[in-house]
Amino acid sequence: MSTLEIRDLQVSIDTDTGKKPILKGVDLTINSGEIHAVMGPNGSGKSTLAYTIAGHPRYNVDGGTITFDGEDVLAMSVDERARVGLFLAMQYPVEIPGVTVSNFLRTAKTALDGEAPAIRGWTTTVRESMKNLRMDGDFAARNVNEGFSGGEKKRHEILQLELLKPKFAVLDETDSGLDVDALKIVSEGVNRAHETTGLGILLITHYTRILRYIKPDFVHVFVDGKVAEEGGPELAERLEDEGYDRYLVEA
Amino acid sequence: MSAVPTTTTDQAVAPNQHGLAQHSHGPGTAPVQTRSERFASTDPSAFPEVTGREAEWKLSPVERLRPLIDGELDGSPYAVMYPEVEGISVEWIGRDDARIGSAGTPEDKAAANAWASFEHALHISVTGEGDVLTVTRNALDETPRAAHVLIEAAAQSSGLVVLDSQGAAQLSENVEIIVGDDAQLTVVSLQEWNDEAIHLSSQFATVGRNAKLKHIVVSLGGGVVRVNPSTALADEGADVEALGVYFADAGQHLEQQVFVHHIAPHTVSRVTYKGALNGAGARTVWIGDVLIGRDATGTDSYEQNRNLVLSEGTRADSIPNLEIETGDIAGAGHASATGRFDDEHLFYLQSRGITEKEARRLVVLGFLVEVVQRIGEPALEARLIEALENELEGAA
Numbered sequence: 001m002s003t004l005e006i007r008d009l010q011v012s013i014d015t016d017t018g019k020k021p022i023l024k025g026v027d028l029t030i031n032s033g034e035i036h037a038v039m040g041p042n043g044s045g046k047s048t049l050a051y052t053i054a055g056h057p058r059y060n061v062d063g064g065t066i067t068f069d070g071e072d073v074l075a076m077s078v079d080e081r082a083r084v085g086l087f088l089a090m091q092y093p094v095e096i097p098g099v100t101v102s103n104f105l106r107t108a109k110t111a112l113d114g115e116a117p118a119i120r121g122w123t124t125t126v127r128e129s130m131k132n133l134r135m136d137g138d139f140a141a142r143n144v145n146e147g148f149s150g151g152e153k154k155r156h157e158i159l160q161l162e163l164l165k166p167k168f169a170v171l172d173e174t175d176s177g178l179d180v181d182a183l184k185i186v187s188e189g190v191n192r193a194h195e196t197t198g199l200g201i202l203l204i205t206h207y208t209r210i211l212r213y214i215k216p217d218f219v220h221v222f223v224d225g226k227v228a229e230e231g232g233p234e235l236a237e238r239l240e241d242e243g244y245d246r247y248l249v250e251a
Numbered sequence: 252m253s254a255v256p257t258t259t260t261d262q263a264v265a266p267n268q269h270g271l272a273q274h275s276h277g278p279g280t281a282p283v284q285t286r287s288e289r290f291a292s293t294d295p296s297a298f299p300e301v302t303g304r305e306a307e308w309k310l311s312p313v314e315r316l317r318p319l320i321d322g323e324l325d326g327s328p329y330a331v332m333y334p335e336v337e338g339i340s341v342e343w344i345g346r347d348d349a350r351i352g353s354a355g356t357p358e359d360k361a362a363a364n365a366w367a368s369f370e371h372a373l374h375i376s377v378t379g380e381g382d383v384l385t386v387t388r389n390a391l392d393e394t395p396r397a398a399h400v401l402i403e404a405a406a407q408s409s410g411l412v413v414l415d416s417q418g419a420a421q422l423s424e425n426v427e428i429i430v431g432d433d434a435q436l437t438v439v440s441l442q443e444w445n446d447e448a449i450h451l452s453s454q455f456a457t458v459g460r461n462a463k464l465k466h467i468v469v470s471l472g473g474g475v476v477r478v479n480p481s482t483a484l485a486d487e488g489a490d491v492e493a494l495g496v497y498f499a500d501a502g503q504h505l506e507q508q509v510f511v512h513h514i515a516p517h518t519v520s521r522v523t524y525k526g527a528l529n530g531a532g533a534r535t536v537w538i539g540d541v542l543i544g545r546d547a548t549g550t551d552s553y554e555q556n557r558n559l560v561l562s563e564g565t566r567a568d569s570i571p572n573l574e575i576e577t578g579d580i581a582g583a584g585h586a587s588a589t590g591r592f593d594d595e596h597l598f599y600l601q602s603r604g605i606t607e608k609e610a611r612r613l614v615v616l617g618f619l620v621e622v623v624q625r626i627g628e629p630a631l632e633a634r635l636i637e638a639l640e641n642e643l644e645g646a647a
Binding site for chain 1 (some may be wrong): 522604606607616617621
């Protein structure tokens with residue numbers, strides 16, 4: 001049982017016109033096996049939260065803490081965070097020329113485990129995971145994200161989630177740009193990882209659509225860099241009916 | 252396409268405007284207006300004294316090249332190693348053989364010096380289908396030397412020829428490549444010389460009707476290595492894919508001047524050169540000239556050069572020139588970028604637990620391997636990837 005704890009997190013980015021505050025004091029606690037949905041309108045700071053947890057250099061942490069079982073996540077490098085068990089499924093994964101999916105997955109697995117996976121078992125595992133996500137076998141020989149469709153990129157992110165077995169995953173708008181079939185396949189992958197490894201999930205989304213397939217235990221509504229309201233799954237249903245307007249009016 | 256930042260660092264010479272490329276010249280002082288009018292001769296004395304200010308020399312370390320430009324060259328045959336391969340034959344032919352000179356004429360004094368000095372030419376003849384031959388030259392020494400290589404692919408043949416150069420050398424050579432109608436030839440010029448070697452290679456290719464040449468320059472070793480491939484697309488449907496990979500370490504000068512001349516209609520060229528520079532005094536030069544002649548309607552061309560700068564104290568020159576003499580083309584473009592690591596690549600890899608050092612290695616390797624992957628010969632690709640990994644090992 002692990003806990004990811006975010007306390008009074010304040011984050012800004014540097015812009016041409018100076019420092020721009022994005023997160024203005026965020027509190028969130030996620031335990032193993034829990035699924036938390038973070039919802040909110042565009043520009044409310046959802047993705048900033050995701051990238052700050054992962055340690056992207058663009059985001060300045062001006063205050064607050066992120067701890068993983070008491071350890072200071074903010075003091076860790078990007079790769080150290082991954083090695084303690086944090087994972088970010090990105091909204092816009094970058095293309096990496098000349099690095100094949102198979103080489104990338106093996107290198108990442110080796111880095112996380114501290115030793116190379118046994119070749120035969122690993123190859124079989126990769127192949128089965130790809131099959132579960134309806135990915136063609138030739139995928140492994142392609143360069144990372146190069147020429148992938150939007151849906152293929154998202155499947156590739158979830159493939160990594162299943163193979164790398166993190167303790168906590170942040171899914172940054174994994175549902176965006178997916179058609180219904182792809183959304184189902186990707187959601188099944190997330191649910192498999194959740195059931196088999198006791199993964200804790202922070203599911204960031206603008207829409208409620210993905211919550212039909214991935215059932216959240218908690219819902220947090222982000223508005224203007226803060227949690228405006230929290231509740232159970234019923235809050236998501238209410239958002240589906242009412243949208244975010246009432247928060248924006250209050251703001 | 253790589254997402255390397257497009258900030259150009261250390262660029263010495265700005266790219267010329269489309270259609271306005273000016274080049275220096277041979278005898279006389281009138282500037283030559285198009286690339287195809289550059290002075291050419293097999294007689295070194297027809298070229299004026301090299302000053303280092305000429306278009307073809309201005310980015311090269313001319314003083315280190317003097318023995319090859321002006322000196323006496325040993326033109327006798329040298330040891331070459333190659334396995335027996337059905338479908339590709341190798342023999343020495345006399346310098347008076349009628350086939351010599353059919354693909355091109357030297358455009359600089361060092362190439363003319365080599366032309367005037369070689370005694371026999373190495374003739375590599377591709378007549379089969381899908382055969383692969385590696386010719387290794389690893390027994391040269393510091394004696395300034397001239398060489399001539401003629402690679403010929405018969406009509407409708409296909410094959411791959413690797414010219415692998417290792418060890419010591421002070422070599423000026425001309426390589427002629429003749430691709431017959433409907434033939435598919437791949438030529439890899441692989442420079443793995445030792446740190447002191449000096450190598451000037453002018454390569455001239457003609458590509459026949461509906462034929463395809465894939466030409467790859469891989470320069471990893473050598474003190475000064477300058478490989479200048481020119482391709483004439485003189486028959487309809489001729490296609491060249493000109494690829495290059497280079498990795499300059501401290502003190503190394505790696506240069507390539509690439510020229511593609513679209514002469515006939517419906518010809519296609521794709522030029523992609525990628526390089527990495529690491530260490531004080533690492534120097535690379537890439538000049539890419541594409542000339543689309545007035546009869547070359549419906550042609551399609553694109554050239555690009557990308558350089559990844561891994562340390563301080565390096566210099567990469569990257570100069571694409573595009574001249575178009577006809578209004579009726581299918582496409583023409585060029586791109587050049589020299590920059591450092593893309594932080595987003597590193598972030599993505601590190602976010603999967605890969606250390607920064609390993610992530611950098613993967614990104615650099617991938618940046619270069621992306622070109623190697625286009626060769627289409629798995630065993631050779633694997634060997635080149637290993638050679639690149641060794642280069643990176645040294646850089647780390």
